[in-house]
Amino acid sequence: MSAPFTLADLERIIAARAAADAGSSYTRSLLDKGVAKCAQKLGEEAVETVIAALSAPDEGLIAESADLIYHLLVVLAARGVTLSQVEAELARRTGQSGLAEKAARKPD
Numbered sequence: 001m002s003a004p005f006t007l008a009d010l011e012r013i014i015a016a017r018a019a020a021d022a023g024s025s026y027t028r029s030l031l032d033k034g035v036a037k038c039a040q041k042l043g044e045e046a047v048e049t050v051i052a053a054l055s056a057p058d059e060g061l062i063a064e065s066a067d068l069i070y071h072l073l074v075v076l077a078a079r080g081v082t083l084s085q086v087e088a089e090l091a092r093r094t095g096q097s098g099l100a101e102k103a104a105r106k107p108d
């Protein structure tokens with residue numbers, strides 16, 4: 001039985017494809033356009049995920065979520081931020097309820 005596909009696997013694929021020819025890789029062509037374009041695509045996929053959450057069957061929401069996560073990892077790659085840095089932040093937050101964190105925030 002093969003190991004389950006993980007976000008770390010996708011991060012590695014994105015890093016490898018970043019070194020590919022732009023003509024053969026969507027990832028490379030997107031990275032070549034810069035962080036602003038990558039972020040714009042992330043925003044579009046976020047909106048499409050919201051729409052799917054409200055109106056699509058599960059398959060549609062799953063597909064849009066996959067697009068969203070791929071584009072988030074491309075943005076992180078474009079900025080030189082790693083998935084393990086994000087995971088470390090998520091780990092730091094464990095043990096504290098989101099409500100407690102919200103209550104502890106300084107007022108704006």
Ligand SMILES: N=c1c2ncn([C@@H]3O[C@H](COP(=O)(O)OP(=O)(O)OP(=O)(O)O)[C@@H](O)[C@H]3O)c2ncn1[C@@H]1O[C@H](COP(=O)(O)O)[C@@H](O)[C@H]1O
Binds near residue numbers: 025066
């Ligand atoms: N997971 C993905 C993935 N999800 C979505 N997409 C692409 O993201 C694009 C976004 O969809 P849109 O409808 O917005 O596309 P579009 O209008 O053609 O995009 P733009 O011209 O606006 O950039 C599509 O071209 C999808 O194919 C992805 N492209 C690549 N991957 C992964 O990255 C790997 C490497 O891909 P390449 O870099 O293309 O070799 C693939 O094997 C996959 O594992």
